[in-house]
Structures are given as C-alpha cells and as structure tokens.
Amino acid sequence: MRVEQIYTGCLAQGAYYIESKGEVAIIDPLREVKPYIRKAEADNAKIKYVFETHFHADFVSGHIDLAAQTGATIVYGPTAQPEFDAYIAKDGEIFTLGNATIKVIHTPGHTMESACYLLMDEKGKAKALFSGDTLFIGDVGRPDLAQKINKELTQEKLAGYLYNSLHEKILPLPDDIVIYPAHGAGSACGKNMSTETTDTLGNQKKYNYALQPMDKEAFITAVTEGLTPPPAYFPKNVMMNVQGYESIDSVLKQGTQALSPEAFEAAANETGALMLDTRSPQDFAKCFIPNSVNIGIDGNFAPWVGALITDIKQNILLVTDEGREEEVVTRLARVGYDNAIGYLEGGIAAWQKAGKETDSIESISVDELAGRMKAQPGLNIIDVRREEEYNAGHFPGSKNLALDYINDHISEVDKNKTAYVHCAGGYRSMIFNSILRSRGYHNLVDIQGGFNAIAASGNFNLSGKAAPVSE
Known part of the structure; x- marks a missing residue:
C-alpha cells in the first residue's frame, strides 16, 4: 500500500x-x-x-x-x-x-x-x-x-x-x-x-x-x-463541481491557439476579451499592450485571477513567456476560467516588431524612492497589502488599499496625483498598477521589491518592521 x-x-x-x-x-x-x-x-x-x-x-x-x-x-x-x-x-x-x-x-x-x-x-x-x-x-x-x-x-x-x-x-x-x-x-x-x-x-x-x-x-x-x-x-x-464542466482537453485546445499580432488585436477589438499578461511584474512594467492586466504566472496566479476577474465567463487573450501557454491555460482552468481564446504568438517581441502600440509603468528601486522622499517629503504612498500586513509595519501616513478589494478602493485614488505603490515583494503592486492603468490612472509609480526591500534597506523610518512575506 x-x-x-x-x-x-x-x-x-x-x-x-x-x-x-x-x-x-x-x-x-x-x-x-x-x-x-x-x-x-x-x-x-x-x-x-x-x-x-x-x-x-x-x-x-x-x-x-x-x-x-x-x-x-x-x-x-x-x-x-x-x-x-x-x-x-x-x-x-x-x-x-x-x-x-x-x-x-x-x-x-x-x-x-x-x-x-x-x-x-x-x-x-x-x-x-x-x-x-x-x-x-x-x-x-x-x-x-x-x-x-x-x-x-x-x-x-x-x-x-x-x-x-x-x-x-x-x-x-x-x-x-x-x-x-x-x-x-x-x-x-x-x-x-x-x-x-x-x-x-x-x-x-x-x-x-x-x-x-x-x-x-x-x-x-x-x-x-x-x-x-x-x-x-x-x-x-462549487456549481461547476456540482453540475459538470467542459473537458480540459477542449479548454486547452481553444486556449492554446496561436494568434498573430494582427489576429490578437482583432480578437481583442471584436470580442471585448480581457488581455491578461502573465509575465513577471518587471518585464510587464517595461513594455506591455495598452489596457492589458498583469497577473504573473510565477506567483499565486489562480487565486488572484479568481479574486480579481469577476466574470468567470469572460473571454481572455493571453500574453505569456514563450513556451508557457499551456501552463497558463491549465492554471486558469483549475479555477474555472475556461474561456481563454488564444495567445499572442511570439509574445510582446512580436507585438513590437509588428509596430503595434505599447505602454509602460515607471518602476523604481528603494534607493531611488529614498532619494525622492528626501527631495520631496510627504510623498503619496499606497500600500496594497492586506490589513494585517499593514498593521505589522508600514510607512507612517501611507494609505492602505488592499488589492483584494481594489474595486472598493478605486475612488480613493486621485488620478491627478502621483502615488508610489508597493506590496510585500512586488507581485501584487504590479497587478494593482496594471488594473488602474487600464482604467485611466497614469500617475502610479511601482516600488520594486515592495515592503520587504523597503524594510531591509534601513533607509526609512517605519512604523514597525514586518517580517518578509512571500507573495
């Protein structure tokens, strides 16, 4: 046995x-x-x-x-x-x-x-x-x-x-x-x-x-x-587990259809599909398709998809690292997101080569943050960790807007004011920034490494120092 x-x-x-x-x-x-x-x-x-x-x-x-x-x-x-x-x-x-x-x-x-x-x-x-x-x-x-x-x-x-x-x-x-x-x-x-x-x-x-x-x-x-x-x-x-669902083989076949930049763009325009970019947060920050959302595959991918993509029937177009398309579709299907309709063949490099429009998000190191805080005290800091993480240690005066409840918090973010956004390690902050960017918020700056890097640097006066958190 x-x-x-x-x-x-x-x-x-x-x-x-x-x-x-x-x-x-x-x-x-x-x-x-x-x-x-x-x-x-x-x-x-x-x-x-x-x-x-x-x-x-x-x-x-x-x-x-x-x-x-x-x-x-x-x-x-x-x-x-x-x-x-x-x-x-x-x-x-x-x-x-x-x-x-x-x-x-x-x-x-x-x-x-x-x-x-x-x-x-x-x-x-x-x-x-x-x-x-x-x-x-x-x-x-x-x-x-x-x-x-x-x-x-x-x-x-x-x-x-x-x-x-x-x-x-x-x-x-x-x-x-x-x-x-x-x-x-x-x-x-x-x-x-x-x-x-x-x-x-x-x-x-x-x-x-x-x-x-x-x-x-x-x-x-x-x-x-x-x-x-x-x-x-x-x-x-629960209802999918009670009622049944489409075969995983059919879901994989549909989701792993390779789309040229032109076909990808047409599908996005014609179907209203969500463009989900599953690359690492820092790769995403450097260059991404406008209005796409980043949820990195190398993190708590499926739970965050489930928490943040409210329509489980939403059509999804994928931007992935090369060779990871099937993995992404599989992990989406694990939580019932069966409507991936294809991926960008050749990834973001193919999109750039085709001359398509791209966007980026400013992402700075904790040393750069320290310099900016010295030059301009009282920077607007948004902490997207959970409340219990925030309470264990945070920037005095920072605003706690947990990613988990992002739709409840959007009205608290001023579109016209620059804000510096961090989580624990950099995964959740880029999700937060990408979602708001897709909704017209262009003044958000990502802090690389999150609160773990902030606390480890010793450059800041903090309210407590939380233990490192894996994201």
Whole structure:
C-alpha cells in the first residue's frame, strides 16, 4: 500500500494517490488528469475510485474527466447531489482497494456533504485520514462557504455541525493516524493553516486551536471570528463541481491557439476579451499592450485571477513567456476560467516588431524612492497589502488599499496625483498598477521589491518592521 500527496503550491491544494495491489484511488484531483493516469500506468495499476471530500469552492476538480478517461467510479459522501453519474456513499461504508480498505466518515460542517476517508491496511489497522476541508493542519474548514449556496445554512449553524463532526467522528480515532488535508497555508478555505501539509492526529489534538477542549458555543465563536470575505469565484467553482464542466482537453485546445499580432488585436477589438499578461511584474512594467492586466504566472496566479476577474465567463487573450501557454491555460482552468481564446504568438517581441502600440509603468528601486522622499517629503504612498500586513509595519501616513478589494478602493485614488505603490515583494503592486492603468490612472509609480526591500534597506523610518512575506 502506498500513499502519495500531490501538492500544488499555487493553490495550496493536496490531492492524493493511493495504490494497493494494482488498484488506485485518487482523492480530490486537480482539473488536469493526465499526471494521475500516467502515474497509474507506470505502476501497472488501474484507477478504481475517485473520492471527493466535498464540492470544492476554490478549484474545479478533475473528477469528471478522470472518471470518463479511466472508467473509475466517482464517490461522494452522504447528502451530495451531483448532476452527473456518481456513487453516493453511506456513512461508515467501506470500499476495498487491493488489500486495503477505505471507510467513509460523513463530517458535515465545512459543507453538508463533506466526508473524510479513513485508510486501513490489510490487517484493518487505521493508517491515515484524508480529511478534506474538515480538518487542516493547525485549523479546521471555514463554516461560511456553504451558506453562499444555501441561505438557510448560517455560519453558526455550520460551525455547530462541524463541532459535532470533529468530536463525534474524528477525535475518537487513534492518535497515530496521519492527517492528510486538502489544503495548507495560503488557501482561503481556512484562516490559520500551517505550512506543514501532514501531521498525526495526536499532534493536532495538542496544537490545533480548534481541537482544544471547549464547549460548542466557544468553538463556534473561535472558528467564526476573524473570517474575511471569501473570493467571489468560490460559488461559481462549487456549481461547476456540482453540475459538470467542459473537458480540459477542449479548454486547452481553444486556449492554446496561436494568434498573430494582427489576429490578437482583432480578437481583442471584436470580442471585448480581457488581455491578461502573465509575465513577471518587471518585464510587464517595461513594455506591455495598452489596457492589458498583469497577473504573473510565477506567483499565486489562480487565486488572484479568481479574486480579481469577476466574470468567470469572460473571454481572455493571453500574453505569456514563450513556451508557457499551456501552463497558463491549465492554471486558469483549475479555477474555472475556461474561456481563454488564444495567445499572442511570439509574445510582446512580436507585438513590437509588428509596430503595434505599447505602454509602460515607471518602476523604481528603494534607493531611488529614498532619494525622492528626501527631495520631496510627504510623498503619496499606497500600500496594497492586506490589513494585517499593514498593521505589522508600514510607512507612517501611507494609505492602505488592499488589492483584494481594489474595486472598493478605486475612488480613493486621485488620478491627478502621483502615488508610489508597493506590496510585500512586488507581485501584487504590479497587478494593482496594471488594473488602474487600464482604467485611466497614469500617475502610479511601482516600488520594486515592495515592503520587504523597503524594510531591509534601513533607509526609512517605519512604523514597525514586518517580517518578509512571500507573495
């Protein structure tokens, strides 16, 4: 029996490959399914089951394509009502996989259909729990997402269900079993997740705040306080996971169509497509197509796409680094953005060679910023980090306009006044600058390296000095 965690950092998501005696189960697969199929072929094994812990909100699962291509059975826990062929398991039902068994444990709370899967060896000894979004390392699943679909389910009611599930179903399990959650730090599905992606249940009983001794009311308060609004794309991903979606192969075929500069320009004009430039922030700053938006592929790409591109059906035209077109289309599809309609063949160099119009954004080093602040005290500084980052350390007098809520903040930016924009490392500030640039704001200056570089330089008087943050 073998268990392999397949962790995708940009989504902070864990899928799982379990093999026993030539039979394979996949738990919570990503949208692109060929890696799972190739892995099974290399093991001379057959994918028998696709277990889903719940209807995911933060990504589109690959369950439908994987079942179609392998003949595997899709399995959900009790109360799930998918609009495609799937097996709805009973609480406590046991599935055989080679000489191992997998037991379904219904754990409503994060969502009502949420289920965990307990893996047992050939002797019936419990070895691992695939806990989905019910139990994370250091946290539990947020109880406010299902209410976006069912208004009768308040977050307090869901938190109460979660308390029951944890105390009646999970905590009584053996301390030595390994917890394999669906997410780690960086996911919006929890608020206090560890950077560790596995642990024993016994350790979690000691260190996970939500598993400490407390009554139900105290638990409800603990898990509901401090929740930030979930990204707008979450309910749309849930519905795709419930209703089904177009094959990933069709999405890739459409999105990886190579377009000449002329065809790209015509498509932008005729379809009103969003031009999404996925190059690095500094490459984008130097030269880009007017009105395009930068969300770099080498960062938390998919979550930022989901947070900022509000129309999941929006047609998208891509500008990418050469050779990364399929990667970009795949990562868009992971969060349900299936309407990429092609990419600029030859990239920005081809656009320039064709004599097409370009734009740029001024981007300066922290040394240049220090010089400008000395010459002109009281510069207008915009900090686009999250509130908790800002509170840990910032420029005195700077304005905190978090990228997460950019549409709420635009009216606070004066088009006629130069502003110097930074985040933690330079990724989010360029997204912010590019979005506002596309809306007619031409007086924004990007600060390279963000607050990490600002604090490290020692050239500035700051309110505290925040620890470096990876973006």
